[in-house]
Amino acid sequence: MKSTSFKNHRYLRAEELIRRSSIFNNDIGGGIFKGKPYPFVLHDNNNNLYALSSSEILQYFYKNRIAWWNGRLTNHTLSSQVACLNHLYPIRDDKAAVLSIVQNICADIVDLERITTDTFKPAYIQFESVSDTDHLNELTSTRGSNCTSVDALILGVHKDGRRILFPIEWKYVEVYGNDNKARGDKGTTRISRYTNLINNSIQLQSTTHDIYYFEPFYQLMRQTLWAEQMIACRNTETIRVDDFIHVHVIPSENKELLNKIYPCSGQEMENTWRSCLKDQSKYMIVTPKALLSPISKSQYQTLIDYLETRYW
Numbered sequence: 001m002k003s004t005s006f007k008n009h010r011y012l013r014a015e016e017l018i019r020r021s022s023i024f025n026n027d028i029g030g031g032i033f034k035g036k037p038y039p040f041v042l043h044d045n046n047n048n049l050y051a052l053s054s055s056e057i058l059q060y061f062y063k064n065r066i067a068w069w070n071g072r073l074t075n076h077t078l079s080s081q082v083a084c085l086n087h088l089y090p091i092r093d094d095k096a097a098v099l100s101i102v103q104n105i106c107a108d109i110v111d112l113e114r115i116t117t118d119t120f121k122p123a124y125i126q127f128e129s130v131s132d133t134d135h136l137n138e139l140t141s142t143r144g145s146n147c148t149s150v151d152a153l154i155l156g157v158h159k160d161g162r163r164i165l166f167p168i169e170w171k172y173v174e175v176y177g178n179d180n181k182a183r184g185d186k187g188t189t190r191i192s193r194y195t196n197l198i199n200n201s202i203q204l205q206s207t208t209h210d211i212y213y214f215e216p217f218y219q220l221m222r223q224t225l226w227a228e229q230m231i232a233c234r235n236t237e238t239i240r241v242d243d244f245i246h247v248h249v250i251p252s253e254n255k256e257l258l259n260k261i262y263p264c265s266g267q268e269m270e271n272t273w274r275s276c277l278k279d280q281s282k283y284m285i286v287t288p289k290a291l292l293s294p295i296s297k298s299q300y301q302t303l304i305d306y307l308e309t310r311y312w
Helices: 006-020 054-063 080-091 095-103 184-199 209-213 217-232 269-274 288-292 301-310
Strands: 109-113 126-129 150-158 163-170 246-249 283-286
Touching: 054 080, 080 095, 080 126, 080 150, 080 163, 080 288, 080 301, 095 109, 095 150, 163 217, 184 209, 184 217, 209 217, 217 246, 217 269, 246 288, 269 283, 283 288, 288 301
Parallel strands: 163 246, 246 283
Antiparallel strands: 109 150, 126 150, 150 163
């Protein structure tokens, strides 16, 4: 018998939680997504957020002028944007908690700095981060829309004094086809934007251009260039950094993303991307549960129970 894909398993799990639990604030499901009703889609999109953070998250996006994916807080229970917020927003102003998860990635981080480009509630984690200036020839720097951004961002201080940027890319049930983003007029524009940056990159191999225009590598390529430009332009950016570690959060059960053999490389996801990198220490894959494993169980038991039930 063919096994159920991770995405389908999570659909069924969301339907079960809607029917048998109050984790979505007793939302009955059957909401509309892209014009059609689905049992795993909520009637009220606000019920998609962790209840203790929901109100502040909405204010955070509004007052920091951040665009939601697809224009509004989604009612789709399998949203990776929502998953990222539900995991990280509740701890973002707790320095000890955020430091503990960063030290789980890099043990030599000894301190954190608040990210002050948030005008509303700056804290130790920022969401939908962009640079002050468009360094990637994308002609816009609107947070969350039409430019390279990162799902979450942390700024750490290394024991040697260097300021280390941690761009976090969050995945949940994503799977990708084999569409070549270098094709057509849009492809020509993309190539013109990024080719020189790739060729002059300290981190990206210049011999693997073809891979960079297939997902998920297209996204990883742009985020790597973004981090490099934050370092190169640190004298003019509000966030001033010396180095970076790119963190890729992916559930280990998402084999369709992790274990797919990508035609652009003939390898699975991690080996494909690592073949594009010069310094392997600047890229790390971690599961959502492992990322949050160091936080205080007694202090965050309610959050952990929620995440365990809904995601883990």
